[in-house]
Amino acid sequence: MQALDPDLLAAAIGAWLATRIPAPAAGTRQAIAVDGKTLRGSRTRGHTARHVLAAVDQHTGIALASTDVDTKTSEITRFHRPPRSPRRPARSRGDRRRAALPTRPRRLPRQARRTLILTVKGNQPSLHQQLAGLPxxxxxxxxxATDRGHGRREIRTLKILSVSTGIDFPNAAQAIQIRRRRRRLDEPRRFTTETVHAxxxxxxxxxxxxxxxxxxxGHWSIENKVHWxxxxxYDEDRSQxxxxxxxxxxxxxxxxxxxxFRLAGATDIASATRHHARDANRPLALLCIT
Incomplete structure (x- = not known):
């Protein structure tokens, strides 16, 4: 297994999973979250820890593609040139549309530029300053929108501004400002505010x-449903x-x-893993069902 081509394996797995997830409703978009994760336990004296970039369907929490990001490149470069990414068999033009969310935007493939939303953080200081400086x-x-949970209340507001010039990003059409205002339910007078641009x-x-x-x-789905x-x-960071x-x-x-597991309807992956580990026939039955 240590001699396998990880990109080919990930492409085969992603293609298999992609054909089994529900197709988006007519006229809607399939949102794909893109983010990287460092495999901390893979670090050695002579090499840094491996870093893997993944693309996850936001609705189902299923990884459809992944690729290694070595020390000679970056997440942006790998997203710019996916090695052999699987694709869902074409059904209709509407079904193929996707909204991707990489965490560090820059140059992106021409065929994907029509459907991209990118959060801009401090590691893109020039672009971040341009967006923050808009009126x-x-x-x-x-x-x-308002949410209540985990002992706090959060109010999120979104503003949109059409842009045509003055933004250093290819094909930029709209700038977005998201403001999150949170307060703990046991401290009603204490608020924290966070502003994010995209x-x-x-x-x-x-x-x-x-x-x-x-x-x-929904970009957090890749953190909550896969990386976490x-x-x-699976205790990935301590894998030797x-x-x-x-x-x-x-x-x-x-x-x-x-x-x-998610295709089979499991919401608790730990419980599903223990259940299938007790009987060698259960994983085989799971793969046949999915």
């Missing part, structure tokens, strides 16, 4: 404000597999297990 005080709130090439008629808000918030499960349930492509191969296999 947001004059822009009305386009969407507002850029998209989607035009105003292509997506409503609440769609943009849902896709940006791999760390906590370091030889060859072993770390990337095991990451792809963990993604496959999570995806198979």
């Amino acid at each position: 947001w005080r004059l822009v009305p709130v386009a969407d507002r 850029i998209t090439d989607l035009l105003a008629h292509q997506a409503k404000p609440f769609h943009l808000a849902d896709w940006i918030r 499960v791999r760390d906590v349930t 597999i370091r030889t060859g492509t072993g770390p990337q191969v095991m990451a792809a296999i963990r993604n496959a297990a999570i995806g198979a």
Whole structure:
């Protein structure tokens, strides 16, 4: 297994999973969250820890593609040139549309630029400064949502501003400002405020404000439904597999297990793993069902 090509393995697994997830409803977009994760246990004296970039369907929490990010490149470069990424068999033009959310935007493939939403952070200081300097005080709130949970209340507001020049990003069409205001339920007078900026090439008629808000918030699905499960349930960061492509191969296999469980309707991956580990026939039956 340590001699396998991890990209080919991930492509085969992703293609298998992609054909089994429900197709998006007519006229809607399939949102794909893109983010990287460092395999901390793969670090050696002579090599840094391996880093794997993954693309996850926001609705189902299933990883559809992954690729290694070595020390000679970056997440942006790997996203710019995916090695052999699987694709869902074409059904209709609407089904193939995707909204991707990489964490560090820069140059992106031409075929993907039509459907991208990218959060802009401090590691892109020039672009971040351009977005933050827009006249947001004059822009009305386009969407507002309130959530209550985990002992706190959060109010999220979203503003959208059409842009054509002055933004150093290819095909930029709209700038987005998301403001999150939180307060603990046991401290009603104490608020914390966080402001996030994003850029998209989607035009105003292509997506409503609440769609943009849902896709940006849904980016956390890759952390909650995949990366967190791999760390906590499968203890990935303490894995001592370091030889060859072993770390990337095991990451792809963990993604496959999570995806198979979610396709079968499991919401508690730890419980599902224990259940299937008790009987060798159960994993085989699971793969046949999914």
